[in-house]
Amino acid sequence: MVSLEQAVAAPFATRQLADLGARVIKVERPGTGDLARSYDTTVRGMASHFVWLNRGKESIELDVKTPAGREILHQLVARADVVVQNLAPGAAERLGVSAELRETRPELITCDISGYGAGGPYSDRKAYDLLIQCETGLVSITGTEETPSKVGMSIADAATGTYAYTGILTALLHREQTGQGSALEISMLEALGEWMGYPLLYTVYGGTPPKRAGASHATIAPYGPFPAADGRIINLGLQNEREWSRFCEVVLELPALTTDPRFAGNAERVANRAELDTAIAKVFATLSSEEVVERLEEAGIAYARQRTVAEFAEHPQLAARHRWRPVRTPAGEIQALLPPVTFADGTPDMRPVPALGEHTEPILRWLRET
Structure with missing residues (x-):
C-alpha cells in the first residue's frame, strides 16, 4: 500500500x-x-x-x-x-x-x-x-x-x-x-x-435541535454528572422507569419521588431537570463517592467515575x-x-x-x- x-x-x-x-x-x-x-x-x-x-x-x-x-x-x-x-x-x-x-x-x-x-x-x-x-x-x-x-x-x-x-x-x-x-x-x-x-433526525423531524447540556444527556434525565461529598464526580445513566424506581428507592432513599408528577416519566424529568438535579445533588452531598457507588451497584444502575486522561491511562479494566x-x-x-x-x-x-x-x-x- x-x-x-x-x-x-x-x-x-x-x-x-x-x-x-x-x-x-x-x-x-x-x-x-x-x-x-x-x-x-x-x-x-x-x-x-x-x-x-x-x-x-x-x-x-x-x-x-x-x-x-x-x-x-x-x-x-x-x-x-x-x-x-x-x-x-x-x-x-x-x-x-x-x-x-x-x-x-x-x-x-x-x-x-x-x-x-x-x-x-x-x-x-x-x-x-x-x-x-x-x-x-x-x-x-x-x-x-x-x-x-x-x-x-x-x-x-x-x-x-x-x-x-x-x-x-x-x-x-x-x-x-x-x-x-x-x-x-x-x-x-x-x-x-x-x-x-441522531441529532440530524431529531432536528429535522422534531423541529428543534438537541439542547446543549454540557456532560448531561440532552433528552434523558437523570443522565450525567453529579458531585459526591468528597468532590469526585459520578456520572449516572438511567434508561427506563424500572431503573428510575430503583434509583429513587435504593440510591436516593426517597421512594416518594417515583410518584411525584414532576418526574412521572422521562419527558417530565427532562422538563423539570433543574428540580431533579437539585434533589439528586442534595442526597449526593451527604455521601462519599464510594458510598454513592455502593448504592448504585446495589440498585443495578449504570454509572461511571469521571476520570481524567491520566486516570484513564491507569484504568484497571485495561490492565x-x-x-x-x-x-x-x-x-x-x-x-x-x-x-x-x-x-x-x-x-x-x-x-x-x-x-x-x-x-x-x-x-x-x-x-x-x-
Missing part, C-alpha cells in the same frame, strides 16, 4: 491496516515530512498525533514535485494493491495518482480522502477537523447552554479514517471475489455527517485485560493500547513508528531489484 498522507484522517486509516499486517509505504516531504510530525513534542520529543497514527509504516522521503520524485512515486504505485491520498484538492490528479489509475489497472484500489468530496461548491475547499465539526452542526449541539464547543479530539478525522479503513477492507474482499478493484471516495463532511444521524503493548519509536520504547478489535487466534502487528525517511534507501533498493 502506498499512502500520500498527512495530518490525521488518512494516517488513521492506514495505521489500522498496518496493525493488521499490511505493508504501508508512507510518502513524506523531504526535510519536514508529514505536517503532523511537528504538531507538538510531547512524546519524548515527538508529536503525539504522529506517534498515535503512524506505527508500523515505512517512511520514504520523496520530492514528488520533481520529475525524478514522480518517477519513483509511479514505480511504487505500479507495485501497490492500494493507493491512499488526502492531498490538497487537485494535487492527486496533477501527480497522476488519482482514481484514473484504474483505467490501466482495474484491479487497483484507490482511496481518495477530502474535506467535502468531488463536485459541488465546496469541493475545492481545504478542510480541518474543527471546520468540519462546525459545518456538520456538531459544535452547535456540543458544550454548555451558554457556550458551543468543539469535541476535545479529532472526531471528524477519526470518523473519516474509520470509513476509509472499512472501505478499503470491503474493496479488498470485493477484489478477492471478482478480481476487480475499486475507486473509493470518503469526505470528512459526509463521514462526520453519518455520525450526526486486567492486558491491553497495553510496547511500541518502538525513534526516541525509545513507549506503551500503546492494542487496537479495539480482539482476534481470538492472533494479535495485531504493532511495529515501530518510523523516523522521517528511515526506509528511503531500502525502498529504493527494493525498486531497483524488483
